Amino acid sequence: MDLIQKFFKKDRLALSRLISLVENHDISSLEILSQIHNKTGHAFIIGITGPPGSGKSTLINELLKHILKAGKSAGIVAADPSSPFSGGSILGDRIRMQDHVMNDKVYVRSVSTRGTQGGLSRSTFDAIQLLDAFGFDFIILETVGVGQNEVDIIKYADSTLLVLVPESGDSIQTMKAGVMEIANIFIINKSDRPGSHSLRKSLMEIGHEKNIPVLMTEASRGEGIEELWNYLNQEKEKFKKTDPKKIKKQRYEETAKILVTEFEKLILKKAHNPFKKIFEEVENQKLNPYEAAQKIIKKLSV
Ligand SMILES: Nc1nc2c(ncn2[C@@H]2O[C@H](COP(=O)(O)OP(=O)(O)OP(=O)(O)O)[C@@H](O)[C@H]2O)c(=O)[nH]1
Ligand SMILES: [Mg+2]
The missing domain is CATH 3.40.50.300 (P-loop containing nucleotide triphosphate hydrolases)
Incomplete structure (x- = not known):
């Protein structure tokens, strides 16, 4: 049986394993947390x-x-x-x-x-x-x-x-x-x-x-x-x-928190960096880090 199904059946071992997966920032953690979210x-x-x-x-x-x-x-x-x-x-x-x-x-x-x-x-x-x-x-x-x-x-x-x-x-x-x-x-x-x-x-x-x-x-x-x-x-x-006001604020903050940590992971892992090209321009001294940051933010704001 799938780990999540076991979790929903109150299997404590499944709970422990899921906590370990999210704790290790396993690639599947967003999927896991998304699946259990409506029970929180x-x-x-x-x-x-x-x-x-x-x-x-x-x-x-x-x-x-x-x-x-x-x-x-x-x-x-x-x-x-x-x-x-x-x-x-x-x-x-x-x-x-x-x-x-x-x-x-x-x-x-x-x-x-x-x-x-x-x-x-x-x-x-x-x-x-x-x-x-x-x-x-x-x-x-x-x-x-x-x-x-x-x-x-x-x-x-x-x-x-x-x-x-x-x-x-x-x-x-x-x-x-x-x-x-x-x-x-x-x-x-x-x-x-x-x-x-x-x-x-x-x-x-x-x-x-x-x-x-x-x-x-x-x-x-x-x-x-x-x-x-x-x-x-x-x-x-x-x-x-x-x-409702509290819920709105909480949901906003939660989403921001998740995104910030996921984004940090993406950027810090060179291989997965979606802005690799811009980073390379900085490495090769074609852009300074501030120009690069501005360029990336501009891309994201579209
Ligand atoms: N005299 C006295 N000792 C206490 C009291 N409460 C706890 N202790 C003792 O203080 C020590 C530390 O207690 P813990 O409960 O481990 O403290 P903690 O804040 O969880 O410690 P950390 O997790 O290491 O930060 C233990 O030896 C307890 O027995 C109290 O009310 N009076
Ligand atoms: Mg303690």
Whole structure:
């Protein structure tokens, strides 16, 4: 049976294989994603970002308990393989998640950072599309919130959680420009540690204008997760994927994103470059790079 047919029959192996194909930017990925596209748009996508070791995976594990208890399913994408679900007790957590995998309600996957910057966020986006079409109620996206790349990725989330720890106090000013601005809720995890109250005060000041709530958690003991779960359910209710203006904007941005990454692939692979002749003129010093770019843009604008 064809891989896509198997996927539609809820075959998890087919899902994994399709994610690998799109992740490797296989030639068939546009075709695959196009075939599954009308099944997407149902999942609630939660982005979880924050500094390394702040407790994102532990928090996800705790959230999963609530998700499962509510009879719902979740697909988890860890967008940074340099910090997979590993290390110490988290290895245990991962195994626990894999137990859930057998229940067909939880699927955990890390997405490779291979390729260009845009490529990374495209792989993640494409993986989300597949998980969404597969029918998961929640998709949880874990990224280490450090750079623009993460900001790009987390844009796909319907609700974004920024997980900080009491020690993050000093770095929030530098973080402010990036991930701080896309967070819908600030979480102070490891609130058992000193400094959590003063961080709470600073975050409340920062979040005041935009009405961003601040939540204290101790993920390793499951503290504060119930509140987080309630918050997420409220967000889910509020979040209307049917707002026509939002849909229009999203569809425009999606198409632009796909085209930009596909175009980049075309141009960077010399053999497939549709403007090979113009590039050769630059190589042979008949045109300068700016003239070449103008010429190409003119061709495309017709
Ligand atoms: N004291 C304390 N430790 C915690 C808490 N939550 C998580 N931890 C511990 O912090 C460590 C890192 O937790 P992870 O969940 O792996 O953190 P992460 O943010 O996913 O880490 P990366 O994926 O590497 O960025 C683990 O040893 C956890 O047991 C907490 O609330 N309090
Ligand atoms: Mg992690």
